[in-house]
Amino acid sequence: MSxxxxxxxxxxxxxxxxPEGDFAALVGTEDLRETLDLDSMDFMNFVVALHERTxxxxxxxxxxxxxxxxxxxxxLAR
Amino acid sequence: xxxxxxxxxxxxxVEWLIKPGDWVKRGDVVAVVETQKGAIExxxxxxxxxxxxxxxxxxxxxxxxxxxxxxxPGEAPTPPVTAFPAAPPTPAPPPTTTPVAxxxxxxxxxxxxxxxxxxxAELGIDPAGLLGTGVEGAVSVADVEAAAAHSAPVxxxxxxxxxxGFDSAEMRKAIAAAMGRSKREIPHxxxxxxxxxxxxxxxxxxxxxxxxxxxxxxxxxLLLKASALALREVPQLNGAYGDGGFKPGPGIHVGWAISLRxxxxxxxxxxDADTRSLPELMSVMRDLVQRARAGxxxxxxxxxxxxxxxxxGDRGAETVMGIIYPPQVALIGxxxxxxxPWVVGKRVKPRPLVTVSLAADHRVSDGHIGALLLIAIxxxxxxxxxx
Numbered sequence: 001m002s003x004x005x006x007x008x009x010x011x012x013x014x015x016x017x018x019p020e021g022d023f024a025a026l027v028g029t030e031d032l033r034e035t036l037d038l039d040s041m042d043f044m045n046f047v048v049a050l051h052e053r054t055x056x057x058x059x060x061x062x063x064x065x066x067x068x069x070x071x072x073x074x075x076l077a078r
Numbered sequence: 079x080x081x082x083x084x085x086x087x088x089x090x091x092v093e094w095l096i097k098p099g100d101w102v103k104r105g106d107v108v109a110v111v112e113t114q115k116g117a118i119e120x121x122x123x124x125x126x127x128x129x130x131x132x133x134x135x136x137x138x139x140x141x142x143x144x145x146x147x148x149x150x151p152g153e154a155p156t157p158p159v160t161a162f163p164a165a166p167p168t169p170a171p172p173p174t175t176t177p178v179a180x181x182x183x184x185x186x187x188x189x190x191x192x193x194x195x196x197x198x199a200e201l202g203i204d205p206a207g208l209l210g211t212g213v214e215g216a217v218s219v220a221d222v223e224a225a226a227a228h229s230a231p232v233x234x235x236x237x238x239x240x241x242x243g244f245d246s247a248e249m250r251k252a253i254a255a256a257m258g259r260s261k262r263e264i265p266h267x268x269x270x271x272x273x274x275x276x277x278x279x280x281x282x283x284x285x286x287x288x289x290x291x292x293x294x295x296x297x298x299x300l301l302l303k304a305s306a307l308a309l310r311e312v313p314q315l316n317g318a319y320g321d322g323g324f325k326p327g328p329g330i331h332v333g334w335a336i337s338l339r340x341x342x343x344x345x346x347x348x349x350d351a352d353t354r355s356l357p358e359l360m361s362v363m364r365d366l367v368q369r370a371r372a373g374x375x376x377x378x379x380x381x382x383x384x385x386x387x388x389x390x391g392d393r394g395a396e397t398v399m400g401i402i403y404p405p406q407v408a409l410i411g412x413x414x415x416x417x418x419p420w421v422v423g424k425r426v427k428p429r430p431l432v433t434v435s436l437a438a439d440h441r442v443s444d445g446h447i448g449a450l451l452l453i454a455i456x457x458x459x460x461x462x463x464x465x
Binding site: 019040045055059 | 294
């Protein structure tokens, strides 16, 4: 999957969780939880959705790496 | 029309899921009512045959109004009432004296998900005619869309335009009414206590390590369970205050405060929270959050809480001092969990700490009782494997 494809998948999953988010204005280095006002449950649902879509088993210790768009793209590209 | 919380005065009937002649039993969802808290599914608490739907779809009626008649099994259905003022003649089938469900198989139980109901209204589809393929035969969004794609609309639904989820201005009014009443009537006292979550979070990390992603738990589940177990030890804080004074709760039904996107707050009940396992509580919590945001909560979930627990989550403030939700007598609040200095033995160490607070009704308990609860919560959280 290219970075562009990964990005659009992430945006798709996040927009199901935070439908009112302004994804066009999303900056890659911003903390998604701050920008999209995600609470613990929202963020957990995001990780579950990523896991279900990609099949990647994401250990809890890696969750902080998924907090930014750039971080999540890099993590999923490994 | 049931009262879905202390602050509700009236509700608008937006959909009947039963019709005269249907057999209903305790717990069945019989109608959908639009309230300030969004669309709520109304459950029934008796058993029998529906003899009449008194309130027509679209009518707004005060709490306490008769909305339908249910015949007791074995008796003839009660005669229709003509005294209800605003009701236009209902195009009901002739009353039947036998408890035979005349519904099509697709209609049995009349279940439809809230999202599917909205989609059906948008598409002008009558969901009553659809075959449900969802959970327990419920009509799902996919069923509605399939019907829209493959056939002309069966009939236009005569509903007012449905709001997605809830109206935040209406919800603000509901919160204002309930919290205004609480501050006027309830002499609150407040206590707070700092709790070391080191043991609890270490246990949680190890548990989550052993679990696939979807089965992992949030710290909030531990806080919820510890609160419920502590209330077992201090029952004076679990129940309702009314004309006859304090009445202990019939169980520990925790209203879990959920903040809604776009503003607003709702606290549906997690029934018997003290008896449920952590994974069970986690899945109940996830389900409630989802339904609270999509507008699919049930009447029993809004009227049965015996206490409220709120947790600000990992990006919240350090401390919350709650306002009791009447007629309850206590609210337990957790601030955000953060690494802060703490004395362990004779050293100051960074530890994950949480401030737990209690707002309680002084007509029912004193600070001594309140402190017992906070100390019990602290003790329970030191032994997370027993939660």
